[in-house]
Amino acid sequence: MNTDKRSDLEARLRALPPATVPDGLEERLLASIPAVLPKRDRSLWLRRIGTMAAAAGLLVAAWLWYRAAFTVPFRLASIHELVNVPAPTAPVDLDLGLDPLGQVARVGAHELRHPFEWPVRGSIIAHPRDGVIDALLE
Amino acid sequence: VSVPEASDRRLIRDLRGGKHAACADLVRAHYAAVYRLLLHLTRDVPLAEDLTQETFAMAWQRIADFEGRSALATWLHRIAYGKFVDACRSSRRHTALVEHLKGEAADSRSAAPPEVAEAGDEARHLYAALERLEDDDRAPLVLHYLQGLSYREIAEVLDEPAGTVKWRVSQALERLRALLAPEVKRL
Numbered sequence: 001m002n003t004d005k006r007s008d009l010e011a012r013l014r015a016l017p018p019a020t021v022p023d024g025l026e027e028r029l030l031a032s033i034p035a036v037l038p039k040r041d042r043s044l045w046l047r048r049i050g051t052m053a054a055a056a057g058l059l060v061a062a063w064l065w066y067r068a069a070f071t072v073p074f075r076l077a078s079i080h081e082l083v084n085v086p087a088p089t090a091p092v093d094l095d096l097g098l099d100p101l102g103q104v105a106r107v108g109a110h111e112l113r114h115p116f117e118w119p120v121r122g123s124i125i126a127h128p129r130d131g132v133i134d135a136l137l138e
Numbered sequence: 139v140s141v142p143e144a145s146d147r148r149l150i151r152d153l154r155g156g157k158h159a160a161c162a163d164l165v166r167a168h169y170a171a172v173y174r175l176l177l178h179l180t181r182d183v184p185l186a187e188d189l190t191q192e193t194f195a196m197a198w199q200r201i202a203d204f205e206g207r208s209a210l211a212t213w214l215h216r217i218a219y220g221k222f223v224d225a226c227r228s229s230r231r232h233t234a235l236v237e238h239l240k241g242e243a244a245d246s247r248s249a250a251p252p253e254v255a256e257a258g259d260e261a262r263h264l265y266a267a268l269e270r271l272e273d274d275d276r277a278p279l280v281l282h283y284l285q286g287l288s289y290r291e292i293a294e295v296l297d298e299p300a301g302t303v304k305w306r307v308s309q310a311l312e313r314l315r316a317l318l319a320p321e322v323k324r325l
Contacts, residue, residue: 009315013283016261019177021170025187029169029194033161037153038202 146210153201165194168211171285172218178280179222181269189225193218212291215281219295226273267317275310282307 149167152160172193176186196217204213268276281292289307293300 009311009318010283012260012264013279013314016264016284018170018284019174021173022183022187025173025190026165026169029165029191030162032191032195033158033165034198035158037156037161037198039156 147206149210150204150206153204161198164197164210168214169194171211172214175215175218175280175285176222178268178284179219179273179277180225185225189218189221192221196221208294209291212287212294215285215287215291216295216297219277263318267314270317271310271314274306275313278303278306279310279314 149160149163153164169190173186173190176189176193177183180186180189193214197214200217204210208216268279271279277296278292281287281295282289287295289300289303292303292307296303298306
């Protein structure tokens with residue numbers, strides 16, 4: 001019942017005759033159209049893009065500084081370096097600096113060393129300083 | 139009141155391109171609806187005319203920033219409603235409105251369109267009851283039933299959730315029915 005009354009009222013409202021528009025209003029509105037319409041303010045977007053680019057640049061600079069200050073220098077080996085890696089059993093060039101005990105052998109004009117080997121005592125791999133420690137203990 | 143979307147898009151493109159003919163098309167397509175909305179809200183013909191002109195003046199200023207998220211009709215209704223709210227807040231016009239409303243209380247038929255007289259007593263009583271409603275009740279009813287906006291479009295105009303708008307329309311309809319009830323009995 002209530003719904004019917006409401007629907008009836010809605011229908012009556014929709015059926016109301018529209019108000020008359022005053023004469024001359026359209027002409028006045030047409031006459032008031034500006035000759036030049038304002039354009040979209042693109043400078044605002046340019047400023048926004050500039051600000052974002054500056055912020056991104058600062059972030060990149062901060063990251064580079066952090067990387068340079070707090071990380072170990074690292075670079076990828078080139079193909080040439082990877083191909084020319086000496087075999088493990090071959091004599092190693094001194095420039096590599098892998099001769100902690102000074103076991104260097106000079107062969108001809110080239111400075112070469114033998115591959116380092118731990119001294120073996122019995123079935124146990126002994127440390128070179130074991131003898132020193134034993135002497136101290138005695 | 140709404141223009142088909144394709145026409146709207148074309149019109150918006152032309153307006154952004156600064157075409158004078160597009161502005162004229164916009165005026166011709168929407169000025170009557172904007173005026174009628176303002177007339178129902180203000181119940182004052184000269185004030186409604188002034189506010190219609192102000193509405194379109196603001197539309198020309200803002201057209202470059204209109205992003206096309208809503209129909210042009212909805213966008214214009216929103217500007218018009220904002221103009222009405224501004225007019226109510228303005229002390230000078232508010233006083234004039236109050237005086238005008240007091241005058242109308244004595245003769246509630248004054249703002250009804252001339253067609254109402256021809257339409258008969260029923261339409262006249264309905265207009266009179268609409269005018270007696272508070273602004274907060276009358277606005278959603280006018281927007282929905284007289285201007286033909288959907289709840290979603292009214293939500294954009296009034297800047298309220300669509301659910302709230304639906305509830306407001308329902309409440310306003312009940313108040314309007316209550317106002318009409320004694321007149322129906324008298325008839």
